[in-house]
Amino acid sequence: MFDLHRLRLLRELKHRGTLAAVAAALSYSPSTISQQLSLLEAEVGVRLLEHVGRRVRLTQQAEILVAHTEAVLERLERAETDIATSLTDLTGTLRIASFQSAALALVPTALNLLHAAHPLLRVHLTQMERESAISALLARDFDLIIDVEYPGIPGPRPAEVEQEELCEDTLHLAHPAIGGVADPMEALLSLAKLPWIMEPEGTIARRWSMALCREAGFEPDIRYESTDHFLHLRLAEQGHAAALLPGLAWHGRPPTVPIQPLPRAHHRRRLLTAVRRGGGQHPTIKAARQALLQAAEQLVL
Structure with missing residues (x-):
């Protein structure tokens, strides 16, 4: 029988x-891993x-081993779920990754709800953009992530991930010069010659914005780039840049x-929660998803 610890190291390398x-x-040395x-x-x-x-690359045989390792780990995750379900109190640590606007608008309320219902549960939150969060989830750095999809630009959905709808978030064009233009495309065109702030290249939000x-018929003059929606909002408020802002801002x-x-x-x-396949029925995951849903229901989006 193959050593599970070594199989997990091979999976980590993939x-x-x-x-x-x-x-x-x-927290090993590279020589130990090798x-x-x-x-x-x-x-x-x-x-x-x-x-x-x-660099090193996995051979075809290594890929076969990793696929079987994924199946074993999924089975173990289901076993962990069954054990947790048999307990009366939720304990341990839940590791969540979230992009900024969801972390600010939804997570604090969800934490209040979780603490009130499950005081022994420890929650660890990391702010992380969705482009990195999916791979970190698959690498088992997190138990649950808050993901986002923009209109017409769906994000990747690996087979190893289970997603569940959280809420929808209205998107807006924002700038002090807006006014008197009813047609959305005409409103966009009215700001075409202004400076713009957008998220960095390579992000799903940037692809959607472009x-x-x-x-609408123009190439935006992007002078400011940031994943921080507070900066987007502040520059829009003071008229330094046109911005496309979510309601969560x-x-x-x-x-x-x-x-x-x-x-x-x-x-x-669309905002979604994502977990590894086999983990969706874990009581801790179900409690966290329910708390996030309740937090979203309290906001006007």
Whole structure:
């Protein structure tokens, strides 16, 4: 029988990409990781890694092993769920990753609800953009993440991930110069020559924003880039940049800058919770999802 610990190291290498990344995540030295994988190769009797320059790549046989390891870990996750279900109180640590606006608007209320219902449960929150969160979830750095999808630009949905709808969040065009233009596309065009603030290249929000502006017929002059929606909001409030802001930016309070609706096909983004396959029925996950749903219901989005 193959050593499960070594199989998990091979799986970590697939998800994290380098021996150094695996070593850093698990607090081992790279040489220790390399030694353990060499022992696994001896156990299996075939080559599992091949060198490509300074990196290593999994062989076809290694990919087969990782697929079976995923199945074993999913089964163990279901066993953990069954044990937790048999207990009367929720204990342990729940690790959540969330992007900024959801972390600010939803998580504090959800924490209040969880603490009141399950005082022995410890919650660890990390702010992380969704582009990194899915891979971190699969690498078992987190138990649950808050994910987001923008209109017309769905994010990746790996087969190893279970997603559940959380809420919808209305998106707005924001700038003090907005006014008197009823048509959403005309409102966008009226700000075409102004400076813009958007999220950085490579993010799903940036791809959506660029597609919207191009559909309206212009290439935005992007002078400011940030994942921080507080900065987006502040620059829009003071007229330094036009912005596309989600309703979560105001945490359920009235807008602090003139806003305009977006075209119907672009006006809402979807928030979801995601967990590893097999973990959705864990009592801690179910409690966290319920608390987040209640927190979302208290906001006007």
